[in-house]
């Protein structure tokens with residue numbers, strides 16, 4: 001069976017990374033030079049996809065790589081083990097060295113082989129089993145540098161959904177991490193986070209542990225030209241024709257948003273299969289778009305729910321969505337301004353001129369229009 005035509009629901013593979021070529025090489029160069037970087041942006045905008053691609057490239061370049069997704073972890077010990085596993089994979093070629101040691105403990109030969117590979121790192125099954133969580137975390141946080149030095153390999157470590165460290169441990173975790181990372185000479189760090197507010201505070205407030213530790217870079221959008229090429233090529237792989245006009249229409253409706261564009265293309269593709277057609281028509285695209293929007297309702301409900309903790313958020317979103325003046329005479333203008341600043345900081349809307357704003361994600365706008373008017 002062929003794979004999904006348009007990848008969804010997670011980081012994309014090498015062939016499906018659309019565009020951002022300049023940004024990718026800029027990331028690669030900076031990280032190779034030992035600079036650490038922080039990228040913050042809403043979910044579904046392609047952060048993890050970008051980071052994985054950079055890591056793949058750096059691996060080819062001879063770097064050791066490790067990636068830890070803090071979203072998936074629930075306590076200190078899991079964090080430590082994930083870090084250890086990800087570091088050791090470079091040596092053992094096994095994704096979960098810790099579990100493998102347990103399995104291999106049953107066969108003395110298998111165990112011996114692994115032990116030999118890791119001996120110089122003072123890493124053993126006994127160590128993992130008997131060490132308390134704090135000591136284990138200390139070991140894990142220093143391991144990238146220890147490993148890089150031992151093996152004379154520069155290393156890059158990705159910490160995804162970095163703001164979640166706070167959820168799985170406590171406030172002191174950042175200080176602890178920084179105290180290790182800042183002494184690492186052979187390791188550069190790539191931090192990603194989907195809570196922009198928190199990430200920006202962590203990396204740019206003087207009082208915070210990661211102040212000035214990493215360069216903060218904005219993530220560029222995917223250009224229309226690149227989407228054009230990609231979408232045409234993808235449909236052509238299944239012998240489907242799609243005109244420039246239709247692709248332009250797709251992009252107008254998705255704003256080129258990474259996940260939304262993939263989703264609309266994917267739903268349009270399935271609409272085509274059902275209709276047994278091989279040309280993307282306006283009608284089939286509309287069908288695909290509507291289905292895509294339906295699947296997004298759940299996601300958008302959650303986004304809106306989070307935003308609605310602020311008073312008047314919905315009211316103002318509705319006004320912007322409908323193209324009305326944001327300043328409602330019935331509301332206090334200072335109040336409105338605060339809500340607008342909040343929505344801009346959450347990258348939900350962006351300013352287009354004096355007193356005028358637009359949605360960053362057109363499908364979110366459409367959702368507001370359809371569900372709340």
Ligand SMILES: Nc1ncnc2c1ncn2[C@@H]1O[C@H](COP(=O)(O)OP(=O)(O)O)[C@@H](O)[C@H]1O
Pocket residue numbers: 006007008009010011012016017018019020041042043044045046047048049050258259260262263
């Ligand atoms: N560079 C890209 N090219 C094409 N599609 C992308 C790209 N980045 C992201 N996507 C689409 O967006 C989805 C979410 O990407 P992901 O990297 O998981 O985002 P994030 O980490 O910001 O939540 C992917 O499954 C894919 O459909």
Ligand SMILES: [Mg+2]
Pocket residue numbers: 047048049160
């Ligand atoms: Mg991600």
